[in-house]
Amino acid sequence: MKSNHKDAMNPITEDDIANYLSNTPDFFERHAQLLAQVQLTSPHGNRAVSLQERQAEMLREKIKALEHRVMDMVRHGTENVVTADRLQRWTRGLLTMRDPRALPTRIAGDLQTLFVVPQVTIKVWDCDTSYLHEPYAQQVSEDMKALATSLTAPYCGLNAGFEVASWLAEPQAAVSIALIPLRPEPEAPAFGLLVLASPDAHRFNAEMGTDFLERIAELASAALSRLRA
Structure with missing residues (x-):
């Protein structure tokens, strides 16, 4: 009576059955006819x-x-x-490239063409005096220089009214943007900023990896070191 009372209080569960079958692999060998009788519902219809x-x-x-x-x-x-x-x-x-003066333009143009980026621009500061009158060495505020230096990795996301959008040919089409700081070595202040922009809000987003953009930054920084004072 005691055993029956316990069974009534603790009925057999599906987990008990599953555990029993898992721990008794020869059950279906002794009851092979069950395998043929079991009917299940197909996931591809009823x-x-x-x-x-x-x-x-x-x-x-x-x-x-x-x-x-x-x-x-x-x-x-x-x-x-x-x-x-x-x-x-x-x-x-x-x-x-033999002419250092044309390097920034070449960098931006090739990135735009090879990697199908709608808009690319670049600014470089702290240049040698012979390059100071080039378009890429002008119209960079101290705030943007400070922002570039503060970036420890490329920024990717929506264009939140960044000043850099005014550097682009079509600022209104810069919905998502990537800001890539250029520096001579990892801990040094930035001496330039590479800007990639797209009308696609998802092209440059905060969840994307930046390893490739960091590689771009290293190569561009090394090439542009020829312009520095």
């Missing part, structure tokens, strides 16, 4: 299917998910190869 058919469907779904993952990996790998090739072409162009 029809009933056998346990074996349901397992086959689950396996097909897993295979399909793995195929999608492989396709994504291949796609990302292809994109990375294309990006690396473009970066190499851009770097080669910087190395072959």
